[in-house]
Amino acid sequence: MDVSKTGTSRRDLLRGVSLAAATPLLAACGGLGSSKSTDTTRKTIKIGFVSPRTGATAGFGEPDAYVLELARKAFGSDVQILDRDSQSNPQRSAQVANDLINGDQVDLMLTTSTPETVNPVSDACEAAGVPCVSTVVPWEAWYFGRGAKPDDKQAYKFTYHFCFGVEQFHNMYTHEWPQVATNKKVGVMWPNDSDGNAIRAALGPLLKQSGYTIVDPGAYTDGTNDFSAQIARFKAEKCEIFNTFPIPPDFATFWRQAAQQGYRPKICQVAKTGLFPSQVEALGDIGVDIAGGAYWAPTYPYKSSLTGVTSQALGDGYQAAGKQWNQQLGPSLALFDVAAAALKAADPKDKQALAKAIGSLDVETPIGRLQWGKGPNANVVATPILGGQWIKATDSRYKVEFVLVENSSDPNVPVAAKLREYRG
Amino acid sequence: MNYANAVLQGVFLGGLYALFACGLSLIFGVMRIINLAHGDLAVLGAFLVWSLTTHLGAGPFVALAAALPVMLIVGYLLHRTILARSLRGGPLTPLLTTFGLAIVIQNALLQVYSPDVRSLGGAAGDLATGSWHLTEQISISYLGVLILSAAVLVLGGLSVLLRRSAFGREMRATAQDADTAALVGVPAQSVYAKATAIAVATATVAGVFLAMRSTFDPSSGPTQLIFAFEAVVIGGLGSLWGTLWGGMILGVAQTIGATIDPQYSILAGHLVFLIVLAGPRGRSLFTHRREATA
Numbered sequence: 001m002d003v004s005k006t007g008t009s010r011r012d013l014l015r016g017v018s019l020a021a022a023t024p025l026l027a028a029c030g031g032l033g034s035s036k037s038t039d040t041t042r043k044t045i046k047i048g049f050v051s052p053r054t055g056a057t058a059g060f061g062e063p064d065a066y067v068l069e070l071a072r073k074a075f076g077s078d079v080q081i082l083d084r085d086s087q088s089n090p091q092r093s094a095q096v097a098n099d100l101i102n103g104d105q106v107d108l109m110l111t112t113s114t115p116e117t118v119n120p121v122s123d124a125c126e127a128a129g130v131p132c133v134s135t136v137v138p139w140e141a142w143y144f145g146r147g148a149k150p151d152d153k154q155a156y157k158f159t160y161h162f163c164f165g166v167e168q169f170h171n172m173y174t175h176e177w178p179q180v181a182t183n184k185k186v187g188v189m190w191p192n193d194s195d196g197n198a199i200r201a202a203l204g205p206l207l208k209q210s211g212y213t214i215v216d217p218g219a220y221t222d223g224t225n226d227f228s229a230q231i232a233r234f235k236a237e238k239c240e241i242f243n244t245f246p247i248p249p250d251f252a253t254f255w256r257q258a259a260q261q262g263y264r265p266k267i268c269q270v271a272k273t274g275l276f277p278s279q280v281e282a283l284g285d286i287g288v289d290i291a292g293g294a295y296w297a298p299t300y301p302y303k304s305s306l307t308g309v310t311s312q313a314l315g316d317g318y319q320a321a322g323k324q325w326n327q328q329l330g331p332s333l334a335l336f337d338v339a340a341a342a343l344k345a346a347d348p349k350d351k352q353a354l355a356k357a358i359g360s361l362d363v364e365t366p367i368g369r370l371q372w373g374k375g376p377n378a379n380v381v382a383t384p385i386l387g388g389q390w391i392k393a394t395d396s397r398y399k400v401e402f403v404l405v406e407n408s409s410d411p412n413v414p415v416a417a418k419l420r421e422y423r424g
Numbered sequence: 425m426n427y428a429n430a431v432l433q434g435v436f437l438g439g440l441y442a443l444f445a446c447g448l449s450l451i452f453g454v455m456r457i458i459n460l461a462h463g464d465l466a467v468l469g470a471f472l473v474w475s476l477t478t479h480l481g482a483g484p485f486v487a488l489a490a491a492l493p494v495m496l497i498v499g500y501l502l503h504r505t506i507l508a509r510s511l512r513g514g515p516l517t518p519l520l521t522t523f524g525l526a527i528v529i530q531n532a533l534l535q536v537y538s539p540d541v542r543s544l545g546g547a548a549g550d551l552a553t554g555s556w557h558l559t560e561q562i563s564i565s566y567l568g569v570l571i572l573s574a575a576v577l578v579l580g581g582l583s584v585l586l587r588r589s590a591f592g593r594e595m596r597a598t599a600q601d602a603d604t605a606a607l608v609g610v611p612a613q614s615v616y617a618k619a620t621a622i623a624v625a626t627a628t629v630a631g632v633f634l635a636m637r638s639t640f641d642p643s644s645g646p647t648q649l650i651f652a653f654e655a656v657v658i659g660g661l662g663s664l665w666g667t668l669w670g671g672m673i674l675g676v677a678q679t680i681g682a683t684i685d686p687q688y689s690i691l692a693g694h695l696v697f698l699i700v701l702a703g704p705r706g707r708s709l710f711t712h713r714r715e716a717t718a
Contacts, residue, residue, distance in 0.1 A: 058539030284546025
């Protein structure tokens with residue numbers, strides 16, 4: 001009976017997976033035909049918004065409810081925003097995107113946070129000819145990760161993106177690390193996933209050019225529960241700088257083991273995790289002094305052109321609603337600023353024109369001024385990422401807070417402190 | 425020297441895997457159900473302990489002691505309300521039921537606790553980060569020793585309970601043949617419910633140790649389930665001591681793999697699992713289904 005039990009379930013599972021994988025394809029094919037016959041007499045403009053609200057990357061989706069409320073208020077009743085949860089899962093993401101395209105017939109799609117959510121939505125929109133704006137995926141992972149060739153300057157007709165890239169990381173690291181005296185040896189833990197491999201290929205050589213020695217024990221699999229091998233290597237090589245792009249639980253496991261086994265770098269530079277206060281709080285005392293990057297903070301001197309809300313007011317408003325500010329607020333609201341500007345620049349019901357208009361937009365958003373056409377290519381605006389450090393909170397309501405220590409990618413944003421050596 | 429440390433850390437890691445696998449092994453041994461919600465039940469337990477430490481200021485171990493009776497009851501009710509019914513629906517139903525239960529638990533936790541990552545490492549203080557440094561390369565972490573001892577105690581205790589006590593006899597009898605056991609007055613459903621209760625309690629212990637080692641969030645359960653399952657299979661289905669060895673073999677395989685190249689860490693564990701599955705013991709999984717619980 002067990003044979004049939006496990007046998008059937010595995011087969012069912014496979015069938016389910018293949019169905020889920022095939023659905024977006026089928027739906028995308030359907031989308032090609034139906035988008036032509038879109039009813040142009042409808043009055044309400046529909047915007048689809050896909051983000052991870054549940055699942056592994058749900059932390060990014062947390063401020064969504066607050067941002068959506070601001071956006072809905074500003075747009076009024078003419079614009080309907082349909083928000084969908086990607087469940088942090090590429091198949092699900094493609095599915096909800098296709099439902100929005102074919103079922104709800106959205107005029108414009110917005111999507112944010114991690115390649116797993118964003119890339120399938122962008123792909124579905126490109127295939128169906130629906131304009132799409134996305135953010136919070138390193139732009140190389142979005143542009144090249146979806147198949148663009150390196151010498152292609154406009155690989156996509158309908159999908160546009162704004163986000164930082166490897167160059168901004170390099171900028172940040174090379175301006176931040178010299179603030180503490182080290183031997184310039186960087187121990188890196190770059191995982192075997194799309195982010196880790198992109199960073200290994202692109203950031204590694206750049207850092208070497210800037211005079212850093214990279215000690216790379218090799219790509220590890222996400223979900224690893226023991227990092228003694230890497231720690232032994234970093235200790236042996238005396239790496240005074242540590243850099244990693246892990247998922248949050250892996251970093252917590254590593255960092256505790258590093259403390260147990262006596263590896264204490266002078267700078268602990270994390271990316272991908274350590275973006276949100278809860279991730280650092282969870283580490284306890286060993287989380288203080290960790291350095292990270294920020295793509296938005298309430299001290300950014302910009303405001304949202306759609307809602308008129310300044311960065312400071314955005315952060316304060318969110319904190320008044322209950323939780324400590326987190327950097328995802330900025331780009332999420334920026335998406336709606338771009339959407340509003342695009343809808344003004346072209347006939348919202350003409351998808352070709354709308355997509356074309358996005359390619360030449362110039363919009364003020366909480367994360368800065370976004371100008372398409374000046375970036376690394378026609379589809380992408382490269383935005384800054386600034387260096388900061390987690391310190392013990394001065395506000396008694398919270399445990400840790402993030403202070404900016406470096407602003408090379410956007411000097412308009414004030415720096416609040418200097419990088420401190422990690423004291424553990 | 426690196427390999428010595430790898431083996432040592434692997435053994436400690438194996439303790440965690442064995443703890444996770446314990447409840448899975450027990451439920452499979454007694455009821456022939458693969459509980460796909462096992463990892464999520466562990467995370468549920470970790471959240472309960474986290475709540476107690478955060479809101480009542482209790483230490484993590486005091487909180488664990490308080491949470492265990494609650495989770496025993498949760499396990500008992502889980503069987504009485506859900507698993508008992510699904511068992512009547514044929515062999516596939518419990519699998520689907522626990523799969524559904526996993527989704528329900530994850531989303532319920534997400535509603536209540538938000539997607540924030542949490543950890544009990546901060547609450548455990550020095551215990552989570554401290555260690556004895558034997559040499560420059562080899563260090564023994566307090567937490568590793570604690571987890572391994574807990575695993576030996578839990579698995580050993582259960583094994584003795586099964587061999588020596590009247591309740592253990594009933595459980596073994598039910599595992600071998602529930603109908604015949606019922607004929608001589610052993611109520612299968614009651615035995616099943618107690619086994620589920622114990623399994624959920626051990627999952628809670630595992631969840632709490634995971635939460636001290638790393639971080640957890642509502643979606644952390646499934647990743648640990650796969651390692652627990654591998655430990656159960658490597659150690660032999662239904663055997664509790666075997667599960668302890670299985671966990672350690674898996675842990676050591678992963679750390680040795682990582683010492684060769686970090687890329688091979690998880691892969692080495694999977695390979696050992698596949699080798700066991702392809703070997704005589706793996707084949708016996710499919711032929712001798714009704715073996716007794718050790």
